Amino acid sequence: MRQAEVVIIGAGPAGLAAAKPLLDVGAEVTLIDRSAMLGGQLTKQTHMFFGSEKQHASKRGIDILKLMVEAIETYPNLTVLTETTVVGLYADKVVSCVKDDHYFKIQAQYILIAAGASEKSLPFENNDIPGVYAAGAVQTLMNVYGVKPGDRVIMVGSGNIGLIVSYQLMQAGVQVPLLLEAADTISGYLVHASKIRRLGVDIRMNTSIKRALGETSVEAAEIWQLDENWQGIEGTETIIPCDTICLSVGLAPLTELLQQAGAEVKYVRELGGHVPKINQHYETSLDAVYACGDVAGIEEASSAMISGHIAGIEIALKAGYTVANANDILPRLRHDLRNLREGPHGEKIRIGLKKLGVA
Amino acid sequence: MIEKTGIASLEQVKQEFPDKVVLKKPKAIIECYKEIPCNPCHTSCPFEAIYIPEDINVRPKIDFDKCTGCGICVYNCPGLAIMVTQIKDGKIAMRIPYEFTPLPEVNQTVYVVNRAGERISEAKVTRVQISEKQNKTALIAIELDEQYLYEAITIEVHHGS
């Protein structure tokens, strides 16, 4: 069996940020991702980031990714396994993987799960036909592969992903006539909403999709208004021609591996679903198994970078390494993270963390 | 109501503008109506004209005496929520952020749109700024009638004309 000191599962913003401090102290790090590219969702984020300079604010996600990869790629103590899917995780810290149709196991001393999240779907008639896509998936299709999802897209959901992807669809030359939101107010940042509204996107509250029309792919969306209990109101239906329906209706943490290994999880709606119970050092209920980033609760990429940085330092300390200035860096990072979670948009995560017993 | 439509009300917009006398010189107009954790406008301003405290969720405050209308905050704002405006000879000269292709050309006539995305006027492009440090957010300068001061927000480039 292969041996590894630290295995990081997921090479998105959290995993990449965690790798750096571990590599700095000389730990042997194996970074695994099922995609062919490092960066997770950063690979498609063409927009400028929010936050402060410390989280590379104002830089585009794709450029932040380059900086993060450059910061680690030359370390001799780094092993990168891309196109590698972790198919099993066990409490004795055995990680089983599949790469190029070959199955192999890694015995790790420390494991960090930074697996991220997957996009949720929405129940409505015909929601399974081609042309009904997750908004983030469409963002990947456009910004990583240079392919348009269609010519005319209806966006469902007014969170930041829905708003940002609408804008990026238009940048790719795709029409976005309409964005629907079931709630009575826009849930993402208003600056993003204003940015697409002035480009002509009709943003409608208390409205949702009733069904998709089309045989083998989407030809139109039937939408309707919702009452205060989010129930569709008969008689308000309208049919809007489109070839793509994008769903931006939230994310769910990918905690399957943690659950398989027997880590304690708790369902916390505000954090997106089942999340691992972690302590303030980002360690799960399993010894030497850590979790950070969206898998530990859905937030923004800037928060994932900070939590990854903290988790990386915490693992280094637990493994007995001396981390220069850890006593200064850790409180500063925790402070920055708290700061990102302040304000009205951080309320959900604050409530969620309280329920989880972390905050 | 902006929370439901994405469109700021005229009242909200006016609150972000200084007195018209001040606009004889170009000034940044910041339309960041709700607290978000973000501060590049503050850290990018070379004149310390935009202030956000330690808690980066606090909305930016601009000191129009210090603002030179340089436009650096315009392309550094991740929300594309800043423009530069000036009134001269009964016309307004605006510089807005623009991230679409193709870029308009100088002297080209473009549509001016309001916050609801409706065409309200036409304007001539007077300058197109796209340097390396702007990192692909162009600044488009246009000139239009003063009556659109609180309405004009971006442009729509004519296609196929």
Added chain:
Amino acid sequence: MRIDKHPILDFSSRKKIRFTFEGKEQYGFEGDTIASALHALGVKHLSDSIHKKRPRGFYCAIGNCASCNMIVDGIPNVRTCITPLKEGVDVRMQEGKGRF
């Protein structure tokens, strides 16, 4: 369905990669996944569902949801949304669970 001009990204000058879809020769570009290459060709319908044989396209694009499973070089259940397109691969639509 390819993006020809983009204000932020540059997709020009990529190497062509040939493959076959349902026995017919097609091409995509270096950097494509199988699903992105097919989508660019206008192919959205990738498989049929297990019980009701309903059409399926991709959904998540991160290799998580199984909606894009296809038969690649005779092997079923390949997650085409994260599988890089390689020269000469044989791609076929999958019905249900697929068979070895």
